[in-house]
Amino acid sequence: MQITEMKIDDIELVLPLYIEYYNNYEDGCWTEETAKKRIKQVLTMDDSFSLIMKDDNDIVYGFVMGYFKQYDDIVGYTLEEIIIAYQYQNKGLGSILLAMLEEKVKEAGAACIELQAVNDEMHEKFYGKAGFSNAQNFVLKVKWFE
Numbered sequence: 400m401q402i403t404e405m406k407i408d409d410i411e412l413v414l415p416l417y418i419e420y421y422n423n424y425e426d427g428c429w430t431e432e433t434a435k436k437r438i439k440q441v442l443t444m445d446d447s448f449s450l451i452m453k454d455d456n457d458i459v460y461g462f463v464m465g466y467f468k469q470y471d472d473i474v475g476y477t478l479e480e481i482i483i484a485y486q487y488q489n490k491g492l493g494s495i496l497l498a499m500l501e502e503k504v505k506e507a508g509a510a511c512i513e514l515q516a517v518n519d520e521m522h523e524k525f526y527g528k529a530g531f532s533n534a535q536n537f538v539l540k541v542k543w544f545e
Contacts, residue, residue, distance in 0.1 A: 400492075402499050405449035405462055410438050413451065413462050413482075414490050425517075441466065441479050448476070448504065452483075452496050460487045463500050467509060476504040478514040497529050517541060 405413070421427035431439075442449060446467035452460045461483035468475045478500070480485045483493045504512060514531070516522040 400451045400452060400454055400460065400495075402450050402496065405442065405451040405464065407439070407442055409451050409462075410442070411433060412453070412457065412459050413438065416459050416461070416482060416484055417480075420485060424485055438464065448507070450496060450500055450503070452492065460484055460492050463494055463496055465500075465509065465512075465514075467504070468513075473510040474508050476500075476509040476512045478512055493525060494529065501529075 414431060414434055418429045418431065421429050421434075433507060441447060441464040444466050446469075447465070448467060449462065449464040452464045454460065461481070463478065463481040465476055465478040467482075467507075468477050481493065481497065483496070501512060512531075512532075514526070516526055
């Protein structure tokens with residue numbers, strides 16, 4: 400298994416995994432066009448940093464995408480997506496990928512990792528095991544347009 404920095408050229412490698420995972424296990428409706436645009440948006444933004452996990456035959460197990468965000472007195476890292484292929488979940492690969500991400504962003508000067516997660520048992524267990532807790536000083540707000 401190898402974990403390397405994800406680049407624009409890797410979009411084609413992760414695209415099937417992104418679509419398959421979200422459409423089959425998260426009730427999404429991603430198309431190749433929308434998924435490619437989403438992944439490209441994250442990979443091309445200023446201070447983007449992402450990792451890809453694959454085997455020696457370029458079979459992708461998973462990836463993580465995000466970016467560094469400047470605040471007045473610190474730099475944080477915003478984790479946008481972490482995806483492990485469904486057949487490889489619950490084998491520790493997500494934990495390995497997240498630990499590698501933590502190591503790399505800390506080395507690059509980040510003081511924290513921020514993320515938004517679905518409020519369910521699976522995400523609570525995964526992120527809780529990795530030491531993440533619910534923020535007490537932030538609330539996600541949304542206004543939907545009809």
